[in-house]
Amino acid sequence: MSTDLTPTTTANEPWPTPVAPGPFRARVEVPGSKSETNRALLLAGLADGPSTITGALEARDTVLMRDALQGLGVRIEQTGSALRVTPPQRFTPAPEPIDCGLAGTVMRFVPPLAALAHGTTRFVGDPVASQRPLAPVLHGLRMLGASVDGDAIPCTVTGPERLDGREVTIDASGSSQFVSGLLLSGSRFPNGLLLRHHSPDGATIPSRPHIDMTVHMLRERGVQVTETEADHWQVLPGPVLALDQRIEPDLTSAAVFLAAAALTGSSTTVPGWPEETTQGGDHIRRILQQMGARTELVDSELTVTGTGVLKAVDVDLHEASELTPVVAALALFAEGTSVIRGVAHIRGHETNRLEALEAELGRVGGRVQQTPDGLRIEGCGLAADGLHAAQLLSYADHRLVHTAVLIGLLVPGCSVDDVQCTSKTINHFDQMWTTMLEARG
Template identity: 50%
Template sequence: MTTATIPDPWPAPRAAAPVRATVALPGSKSMTNRALVLAALAEGPSVVRRALRSRDTLLMAGALSALGSTLDTSGDDWTVTPGWSSADTAVDCGLAGTVMRFVPPVAGLAGGRISFDGDPHMRTRPIGTVLDALRDLGVAVEGDALPFTVAGSGAVTGGRVVVDASSSSQFVSALLLAGARYDRGVEVLHRGAPVPSLPHIEMTVEMLRAQGVAVDTHEPDRWGVEPGPVKPVDLVVEPDLSNAAPFLALAAVTGGAVTVRDWPEHTTQAGDALRDILARMGCTVERTAEGLTVTGPDRLAGLDVDLRDVGELTPAVAALCALADGPSRLRGVAHIRHHETDRLVALATELAGLGADVEEHDDGLSLRPATLHGGVFHTYADHRMAHAGVIVGAAVDDVLVEDVATTSKTFTDFAPFWAGLFQG
């Protein structure tokens, strides 16, 4: 079974008994795409092992190929040979925020005019902060939103730049990743409300340092990258821990036990916060020889939590809270209004459509116990919304998830894989 044969809307499987399963997840999208960018900037050929094969990562591979690198994505381990093109070319961002934000700072180092565009939904996502920063650093940019064009000159002056990254940590990561190849490096200062999703910046910094790049982080809201070479990448990509959310949630809502294999002992991935979140909701969480095992409780507790640093988990956590026996308050995630869709509006609308007692706030959601029922759960071309829909569907009869195939953004053939966990 493949995504081509999946009906739309898709009948989400309903668990008839506690689900017990062990799953091996695809690699981290965040790590894969950062590694590919660094490999394209490196001094020599690189290998990204156990790379995630998904729409987002293939779009990144296509973008870096357009700029002149040679990528072989045919196997589990992807190879990258860096190079630069002087030809005019186009980059398809699709729905990948990492492509739209991480590639323009690299494009300034190429030699041609690089035009960027993407899916209609992507045209509403913020990018102006990165483009303004690039102009300040000496890059010629035409436009302030998709579609836009970067006129590469083969070199970027770099230096100091002030940004407001309060709507996305990717604004900072984008500039840091390419900064070592700029003549003066880059110094990024944030001015504004707190930066969300800080673990993603920590991941960027850690991966840069692993490639021999000097990064100064001793002051809050300031990151400095020294100019210099980037060592070739040889990285084993961790499992995507944010993609673990629906699978671990399946144990939580069915009273079952799900093990995610190869859960890392140390990680900068935001998904690692699932261990604490699920424990607070009453689950038993333990490391085993295989990985991380979550066992669901008889009754799921409500939750009051600030998700600012791990906003991508909000859809899955909101779905769990809609099924909990107590009230919940999710806060600190105003920035997820600018993700693939306005996730707060989308979650409030779709959960309420299934009977949830949910209230939208400027920075989050409140949920109170209610009896849920079936219906169509719309996804807004957002893979995390699809995750929320299937979580509810595991505990509620007759939930239909619209466009479940959008999960291919980070997990090819998610739907048949998910359905297979309910067999028997």
């Protein structure tokens, strides 16, 4: 993968990141989970009848998923906040190229479904989409009997009259989405699916809670899926039952608002927080507690309160790597040296996130060093000693904007080049951020 960290979008004017005007007391309604929304949409498109999804995230990645499914013959109708999804009698190749943007869930979940359509579907994306790993999914489709041209975006998938394959072995150490993408459509393959992860160097699968989410949602819909042994899954052929679903709030997106409270001695409450969840973003509760914040979950409302103390952590984020940009920003202001481990694979996310975090935290004077599987960050304390203003870069990556706005709370004069790229998961993020900072309970 290229390590060119030149920003990929500069169309927007730099946005001055707001400095915390003082302690706030805010209630933040976080949009629905992107991960859950796109899984629910795809499973509804595969189901044996119509179903309704409520609380779905309305953002770029989910709109791309909806467009992709509609291109393959799924009908999706919106009434207020509800989506009515009607599967086709049979899938048909998309007449126009399917735009994946930079959405990993679209480029990794939709090609297996497209292999069920007899004919050729082309997949395209943003200019840097070709840098996002995709080959394991496409390799798996070849093993199932589909014809695939290319190993990254852009590519084409041609479904035969019948997929005759069943056994697939891939290296999923680069992304759990490689496993989820194949599992989601597995019961609709004529012979089902026997999927194995094998890494030549023994590397494990990251972000396992996302696979847990996939398996849980499949079982809710009557799909027989079992992990027969470690990293081996079997999906029996059969229908996907139609199921109405309400989407949980996106806990990873919520993390930046909760972290703001920890940084500024403030209080943020996120309603709708589940008591139990397969979302990896739930790990932020434990991390904030370790760093010194108070957390309280009562009646499905999570409140985080900053205590004026922020301690360094040594944390393995292999299971929740999407939290790395937020935890790195917190570590910059902690007392002591923090180590983030287990996230080597995020070099293949929307951008090379480890290199980008090293560059951007360093841009304001932070002392940050990449390690083979993460970051080592020397904190400067909540007084932000030694840090200075800078224009921070997003690299078209919504999570890097989260890093930038957290830095801007305590370092006056900062800006970020493209706040609008946060529309990938939250529309009007800048307005939500400003409203939170102005809240006084």
